[in-house]
Amino acid sequence: MYDERFRANMIVKEWMEKSNGNWPEGWISKFPSLLNLQKVSLDVQAKDVIKWRKKDGSLCNFSVNQTYRELISDEDDVEWWKVVWFSQNIPKYAFIVWLAVQNKLTTQDKIKQWGSYDVMCCALCRKDSDAHSHLFFECEYSKEFWGKVLEKMGVFGSTYKWNDIVAEMSRKFNRNSIKCIIRRLCFAASVYLVWQERNNRIFRDEIRSTEELFKVLIDIVRMRLLSLKVKRSNVVIRAQERWNVKLYIADTHERVFGKFVSLNNSRSLQWLEPCSLEFSSVRVPFLPLGRLDGLRRI
Numbered sequence: 001m002y003d004e005r006f007r008a009n010m011i012v013k014e015w016m017e018k019s020n021g022n023w024p025e026g027w028i029s030k031f032p033s034l035l036n037l038q039k040v041s042l043d044v045q046a047k048d049v050i051k052w053r054k055k056d057g058s059l060c061n062f063s064v065n066q067t068y069r070e071l072i073s074d075e076d077d078v079e080w081w082k083v084v085w086f087s088q089n090i091p092k093y094a095f096i097v098w099l100a101v102q103n104k105l106t107t108q109d110k111i112k113q114w115g116s117y118d119v120m121c122c123a124l125c126r127k128d129s130d131a132h133s134h135l136f137f138e139c140e141y142s143k144e145f146w147g148k149v150l151e152k153m154g155v156f157g158s159t160y161k162w163n164d165i166v167a168e169m170s171r172k173f174n175r176n177s178i179k180c181i182i183r184r185l186c187f188a189a190s191v192y193l194v195w196q197e198r199n200n201r202i203f204r205d206e207i208r209s210t211e212e213l214f215k216v217l218i219d220i221v222r223m224r225l226l227s228l229k230v231k232r233s234n235v236v237i238r239a240q241e242r243w244n245v246k247l248y249i250a251d252t253h254e255r256v257f258g259k260f261v262s263l264n265n266s267r268s269l270q271w272l273e274p275c276s277l278e279f280s281s282v283r284v285p286f287l288p289l290g291r292l293d294g295l296r297r298i
């Protein structure tokens with residue numbers, strides 16, 4: 001533009017008037033393909049508008065929505081997305097699982113790569129350094145915990161290798177049946193709880209046994225199931241029995257209220273086992289998922 005004495009802020013109309021619609025000679029010698037372009041014809045009466053050229057070459061008005069779709073259209077869906085992103089999942093669990101499946105959690109093998117040479121070992125078993133493959137679920141501690149979860153889910157003969165677990169969850173349990181949802185929820189809660197346990201031990205010096213961690217997981221899944229609306233089926237009935245919880249079945253509006261009681265009108269809730277039902281019922285329409293840790297079993 002400088003060589004042709006064009007101003008940087010020159011508009012197309014000015015260029016047309018100056019060059020009579022012909023490309024500068026210097027440009028053609030540098031870029032011969034300019035000769036193949038159609039000659040520009042301007043409607044001097046029309047107003048200038050900004051158009052967005054799509055990948056297929058057509059013009060449209062600019063919109064963020066359209067641009068976003070253009071940008072993502074070449075990306076293939078990852079196989080594991082349904083394991084992470086499903087509406088019944090708990091957002092903070094989904095976030096940790098999303099990081100974990102991409103090996104993005106700040107595990108000790110990563111910290112070592114940054115140049116720290118402190119002696120590090122897994123906070124759960126004290127035997128190996130923690131990496132994703134170790135924490136989920138080859139570590140002695142997490143293996144025992146994940147074994148209990150698998151048994152509760154009714155999944156047998158499963159692997160304990162992280163990549164294989166993610167692949168198995170993605171392929172076998174990606175449907176929207178109650179069974180698949182519960183299994184994906186268990187998986188998400190397990191990853192979250194193991195990561196939380198690892199951090200609690202390192203930063204707070206707090207330790208829970210695998211049995212205690214498993215009880216927390218059971219409460220989490222039960223609580224989440226209570227907030228779901230499902231259709232009656234044999235699978236739903238079996239899920240109710242397996243998890244000892246009464247689901248909200250859409251066709252009958254059948255639901256047990258009163259399993260949770262408020263303590264002194266505070267926001268924390270107590271869980272009551274069905275065998276100890278001696279309390280006035282309190283309806284809990286939606287579960288305070290962010291406060292699950294505040295639940296106490298009595």
Ligand SMILES: [Zn+2]
Nearest residue numbers: 122124125139
């Ligand atoms: Zn370990």
